[in-house]
Amino acid sequence: xxxxxxxxxxxxxxxxxxxxxxxxxxxxxxxxxxxxxxxxxxxxxxxxxxxxxxxxxxxxxxxxxxxxxxxxxxxxxxxxxxxxxxxxxxxxxxxxxxxxxxxxxxxxxxxxxxxxxxxxxxxxxxxxxxxxxxxxxxxxxxxxxxxxxxxxxxxxxxxxxxxxxxxxxxxxxxxxxxxxxxxxxxxxxxxxxxxxxxxxxxxxxxxxxxxxxxxxxxxxxxxxxxxxxxxxxxxxxxxxxxxxxxxxxxxxxxxxxxxxxxxxxxxxxxxxxxxxxxxxxxxxxxxxxxxxxxxxxxxxxxxxxxxxxxxxxxxxxxxxxxxxxxxxxxxxxxxxxxxxxxxxxxxxxxxxxxxxxxxxxxxxxxxxxxxxxxxxxxxxxxxxxxxxxxxxxxxxxxxxxxxxxxxxxxxxxxxxxxxxxxxxxxxxxxxxxxxxxxxxxxxxxxxxxxxxxxxxxxxxxxxxxxxxxxxxxxxxxxxxxxxxxxxxxxxxxxxxxxxxxxxxxxxx
Numbered sequence: 001x002x003x004x005x006x007x008x009x010x011x012x013x014x015x016x017x018x019x020x021x022x023x024x025x026x027x028x029x030x031x032x033x034x035x036x037x038x039x040x041x042x043x044x045x046x047x048x049x050x051x052x053x054x055x056x057x058x059x060x061x062x063x064x065x066x067x068x069x070x071x072x073x074x075x076x077x078x079x080x081x082x083x084x085x086x087x088x089x090x091x092x093x094x095x096x097x098x099x100x101x102x103x104x105x106x107x108x109x110x111x112x113x114x115x116x117x118x119x120x121x122x123x124x125x126x127x128x129x130x131x132x133x134x135x136x137x138x139x140x141x142x143x144x145x146x147x148x149x150x151x152x153x154x155x156x157x158x159x160x161x162x163x164x165x166x167x168x169x170x171x172x173x174x175x176x177x178x179x180x181x182x183x184x185x186x187x188x189x190x191x192x193x194x195x196x197x198x199x200x201x202x203x204x205x206x207x208x209x210x211x212x213x214x215x216x217x218x219x220x221x222x223x224x225x226x227x228x229x230x231x232x233x234x235x236x237x238x239x240x241x242x243x244x245x246x247x248x249x250x251x252x253x254x255x256x257x258x259x260x261x262x263x264x265x266x267x268x269x270x271x272x273x274x275x276x277x278x279x280x281x282x283x284x285x286x287x288x289x290x291x292x293x294x295x296x297x298x299x300x301x302x303x304x305x306x307x308x309x310x311x312x313x314x315x316x317x318x319x320x321x322x323x324x325x326x327x328x329x330x331x332x333x334x335x336x337x338x339x340x341x342x343x344x345x346x347x348x349x350x351x352x353x354x355x356x357x358x359x360x361x362x363x364x365x366x367x368x369x370x371x372x373x374x375x376x377x378x379x380x381x382x383x384x385x386x387x388x389x390x391x392x393x394x395x396x397x398x399x400x401x402x403x404x405x406x407x408x409x410x411x412x413x414x415x416x417x418x419x420x421x422x423x424x425x426x427x428x429x430x431x432x433x434x435x436x437x438x439x440x441x442x443x444x445x446x447x448x449x450x451x452x453x454x455x456x457x458x459x460x461x462x463x464x465x466x467x468x469x470x471x472x473x474x475x476x477x478x479x480x481x482x483x484x485x486x487x488x489x490x491x492x493x494x495x496x497x498x499x500x501x502x503x504x505x506x507x508x
Contacts, residue, residue, distance in 0.1 A: 048142040048310045052228045054150040057136050059219035059233035062154040065204045070266035070275045074112035076137035080304035081109045086127035089120045101263050110302040111286050118263035121214050121242035128236045138309035148273040155202040161224035163251035169213040171205045201270045211257040222251045
C-alpha cells in the first residue's frame with residue numbers, strides 16, 4: 001500500500017513543479033525565444049560639403065529656370081568637357097540655340113555638356129572659375145539631396161528679399177511637394193521636424209517654353225542679408241555683349257532670349273531631389289544617341305580622368321568603365337606569361353640582380369631609398385673634401401717649395417746676367433768714349449799743327465784779321481807802358497732793378 005501512495009505523491013509534485021521549472025528556464029535563458037530583430041539602419045552618406053559651402057557655390061545659379069538648372073548640374077559632373085565647351089563657345093560667339101547643339105554633335109562630350117553650348121552666356125559664367133565648376137559637380141554627385149535643398153533655401157531667401165517673382169520672362173510658382181522619406185532612425189526617439197523648405201517648393205519655368213531668358217544677378221545683394229559673412233558668394237558677371245538693353249526687374253537682369261526646341265531636355269524632380277530626362281526632346285536633339293530611360297545617370301567615361309572628391313563616388317563610378325573587366329586580357333596577362341615572369345624573377349635572384357618593382361608604391365619607395373643613399377654619399381663626399389684638400393696641399397708643398405727655389409735661382413741668375421750685361425755695355429761705352437776722345441785730340445792736334453804750319457800764309461789769306469791781331473798787340477803793349485794813373489777808369493753803367501712795363505700790347 002505504501003508504494004502506490006508514494007508513486008502518487010511523486011506524480012503530483014512533478015506535475016505541480018513543471019510550470020515553475022519552465023518559467024525558471026525561460027528567465028535564465030532569454031535567448032531561447034528571441035524577439036524579432038530591429039532592422040539595421042543604412043549608414044548615412046558622409047557630408048562632403050557643409051551647408052555654408054553649398055549655399056556659397058549654389059548662389060550664382062540657384063535662380064536659373066529649372067530646365068537650365070538641371071542641365072548645369074548634370075554638365076558640371078564633367079568639368080573637363082565643360083572647359084572644352086567654354087573654349088568652343090568663345091571661338092564661335094554667334095552660335096546659340098539648337099543650331100549650336102547640332103554643330104557640336106560630333107564632339108566627344110556628354111549630351112548634357114553639348115546642350116550647354118546653346119547658352120553662351122552660361123558657358124561664359126562657368127568659364128570664369130573652373131574650380132567652382134568641379135566643386136559644384138562633386139557636390140551634386142555626393143550630396144544630391146543637400147544640393148536640391150540648398151537651391152530651395154536660396155530661392156526662399158530671394159523671394160523674401162523681394163527679388164524673385166513672375167514676369168514676362170519667367171513664371172515663379174510655389175507648390176507643396178512632399179519631401180523624400182527619411183532613412184529609419186537608429187533609435188526609437190521622436191523624429192526631427194522636417195526642414196522648412198520641404199513644406200513649399202519654388203519652381204521657376206520659362207514664360208515661353210521655346211524661349212529661355214538666362215537671368216544674371218549679384219548674389220551678394222539678391223538674397224538679402226547673407227547669413228554667412230565669412231563665406232560670401234562669388235559674383236561672375238557675364239560679358240555685356242550677351243545682355244544688350246538688359247531689363248532689370250527686382251534685382252534680376254534679363255537679356256536676349258535663346259530660342260530652343262530640343263536643347264533643354266532635363267527637369268528638376270523636387271520630390272526625389274534628382275534630375276529627370278524628357279526622352280522625346282532628348283532623342284530629337286541627340287539622334288545618334290537615343291535613350292529610353294528618363295532617369296539621369298552619371299557616365300564616368302566622360303569624366304576624362306578628373307578624380308572624384310569623396311570615397312563613395314570613387315567606389316561607385318571609378319571602376320565602372322566600359323571593358324574594365326577585360327583589361328587584363330588586353331594587356332596579355334595570362335597564366336603562361338605569369339609563369340615566364342616568375343622564372344625571370346628567380347633567375348634574377350640567382351644572379352644577384354635586383355627585381356623590378358611590381359607596383360607604383362614599391363617603385364616610389366625604391367626611388368626614395370636611392371635618393372637617401374645619394375644624399376648620404378654627397379654628405380660624406382662633402383665631409384671628405386677638407387681631408388682631400390689637406391692631402392693635396394701636403395703633397396704639393398714640396399713641389400711648391402721646389403718651384404719657389406727654382407724661381408729664386410732663376411731670378412738670381414737673371415739678375416747676375418743682367419748685371420754682367422750692363423757692365424759689358426758700360427765698358428763698351430767707355431771704350432767708345434775713349435776712342436772718341438783720342439780721335440778728337442788727334443784731330444785737334446793735327447789742326448793745331450796745320451794751323452801753325454800755315455801761319456806764314458794767314459795774313460795773305462785774311463789781311464783784316466792779321467791787322468787786327470797786330471793792332472791788338474800794339475794796344476796791349478802801349479797800355480802796359482803807360483803809368484797806372486793815366487789808365488782809364490772805365491765807364492759806369494747803371495741798369496734799373498725792374499724792367500720797364502710794356503707800353504703797348506697785352507698779355508699773350
